[in-house]
Amino acid sequence: MEKDYVLDLLHKAVDHGHKLGADFVEARYDDLTLTTINYTNEQVKESSTKQRRGIGIMTYINGSPGYSFTPILEADALKETTRRALGIAKSTESLLTFKHKYTDRPTIKDSIEYKVKIHPKDVEFEEKLEMLKRGVACAKEQVDTQSTIGLWGELWGNKLFVNSEQSEIYWTPLLFDLRFVAIAMTETTQARGFDGEGQSQGMEFFKLKGKDPETIGTNAGKYCKEQTEAVAAPGGKQRALVGPKMAGVLAHESFGHLSESDFVITGMSPISDRVGEQLGSEHATIIDEGISEYGGFFLPYDDQGTKTGKTVLMDKGMLVGYLHDRSTANKMNTETTGNSRAITFMYPSIPRMKNTYFKPGNLSIEESVEMVGDGIYAIGTSGGQAGLDGAFLFKCSRGFLIEKGEITSPIKDAALSGQILDFISKISGVGKEMDLFTSYFGGCGKGGQYPLPVGLGGPSIVVDEVLVGGE
């Protein structure tokens, strides 16, 4: 679709919104291509391309928001979509006490084309399938597999944004995700090993040392083999070394969501009205940023046309900020942080995270393990869950016992749970190695919008106490 044609459509929708009485209008265009290859048991289970193209219109009248969307890229359809958005905005006006108001901003005209050496769209299907085949072959060399899965996912395209301030913003999202899973039988059960890499990068990434499909596949096989020999994790309160992947999930799921300004402004978050308080240990610094030197997801603008920056949420244990959209920033008399995001044109943007991570410290892995002494090393995770009351539970899918300052036996699946503020206050050391990643298979879920690409990660973290649910 021609960029100028779409820009014209978006401007017309904004103008039409004003004609119908809207105070402010935002028009967003997504043109995203998603490609999936699922290579299960050495058969292509799915090979697909999805074209996600359409326009979403957000209107405001007397501070009341209303959203509608359409995949029909024609002026009449846009008029109807704008009318529908404004209609629902008017309907809820009487219930509203939080009036959406934006701080004035000058017109922004920007165009950011994310450049990589080898774009995934320029690489043929056969080459991607070959990567999956090579990774699976390596996984099978490590362990007698009962079953294997190789997954390739890529997302790229164009996003355009226009609003009542006459801003015009264009940028090009990009991410890939390569994963391998190995499954083996033991005498009593099945064991599973997983490894993967998700980044906003070009295919040249796979030429980096340790990032090639062979290494990732080998890791999946090795981790599966470990699980065939795993012992039960010790239950109860344990000292723990939490690896970068698990640390990222904790930073995102348990702390990040609590800092989202819609939860904060309504008082639903337990960290509402607590800026300036020492909520964590001096080792805990948590950051959310749009474009990170550590990798993750490339996000130059949010879906309200705000340029993303670096937002420090917790600085050495002190709560210093929240994640804002334009309305909540105005209400709380602060700068917006570029955190208004929508999964597709079919949804309104809401406060969401960008790339969220614990800031690295200065411990080596050896020093961290020694600090733990006796406890567990929680490395891989199959995800988890967190509540607005601060409770969390995350599954450790790969880990080891730490005994007398040494990494010893692999452990079976274990659940790490607790209260996030309690967890953060018990961090006693932070490693120096960073891993920030994003994902195509999975992502952030909120308000029915799943999976939104985000970045998450961190260094390894030493925590003095966490509840481990083993056997």
Place this chain on the structure above:
Amino acid sequence: MVLEKLRSEILEVADLALKYAKDMSIQTAEAYIIKNSLTEVKYSKGKTECRDGMLQGIGIRVAEGKKVGFATCAGFAPDSIKSTLANAHKIAKNCPEDPRFSGFISESKPGKEGILDTNITELDSETLVGHLAGLVKETDIDDQRLVGADIEVGTQWGGFAVATTEGCLVSSLNTAHYGTVYSVAMGQGERSTAFDFKVGRTIQELSGLGTNAINKAFKHLGSKPLGESLKIPTIWEPLTASMLLSTTFQVGLDGGTVVEKQNPLMHKMNEQIATKDFQLNDDGTIPTKISSEAVDAEGTTIGKTEIVKDGVLKSFLFDNFYGPIFGTKSTGNAQRDEPTRYENIPSIAPNKLVLQPGTKNKDEQIAAYDKAIFIEGFPMGMGHSNMITGDFSITATNAYLVEKGEIVHPLKPVSIAGNFFESLIKIQHIGSDPVDLPFPLESSTLTIDDHTVSG
């Protein structure tokens, strides 16, 4: 009227897609078309978020011999449909052969469609906001313990059509209305959360949801630690029990993972997997259930499948790909994942698993124990369990200590460890109190022995 017009439209689009396929010399194709009106209004302490729009899209599978490609697009623009066909065709041509592929379905007779409520299609946004306003009023109480309540009401109506070059052309329509309230309470520095909801194919009576959600959150304030680790019977309210069994059977009944040798129940056909009074059927024909459709996502007629009889596993669930590989037919259980459906290839999922009720209700089950743990709400971590081994370790944030047949006090979060499949054998009571829930499986209150509870 509106729904029948929509049916005609999606059938026409499906037919048109096949016509384009023929024009493009594509021999074998399947088109899945969906059009759904979505209206939702969310409210949190005077802040609203609203969406009103029409989801529409098409997912096309093209087969070149035994090579299959899939592509999708939003909307029904002729150029988009043609380019989607071309994409799917290109993928199919480049894809390696899958010798197991046996084609798309050739003909199908639509089954029973669920109730369609025209009051939902005619509901305007002002009336829907009125439903919201009722719940806002209910949750606007003068009680300092209440931190807040998030409320959502909405409607969905529309349908999907499936057409294949083999001669299938079918559709299914649906209507839904729902309301949810999620409340947060606080007392003596301790937070408690709870929720209540209603969803159905007709206009629902939503009043009472707000009060229930708030009272549930208040009820859990003043919790005390369990302070020990026990192997003890756990009593699961219908909602929580449904979540436990849905997780178990969504994975355990997937015939696709049986074929792919990843299913924990794959060697258990005709074996005892549950207590003898455990009777489970998959029934996609119940007219009141929001999951009921006339056909599944591949166009196969939806019916009823006996899953567990007297505790013995009688069947897995299949789609049209894995059924023939296993040596059987599709059981009408192909579904496409939410929220868009058309963007996803079919996968296997239950239509509606219905557990035959037993004899004792919740209170009678609680009264039967000297010491037990009663669990409400959504425990954390269920969906992240190891479904291959079946081992789970979850955190229940709304649990209560039962002593001498009565609930004594709420508990601070407790971890509950067990095994999904062993739990089926250790069920001590199946309740007489099933609840209508939008879950793959609807259970009544369950009591299960031998879970390890710590906190």
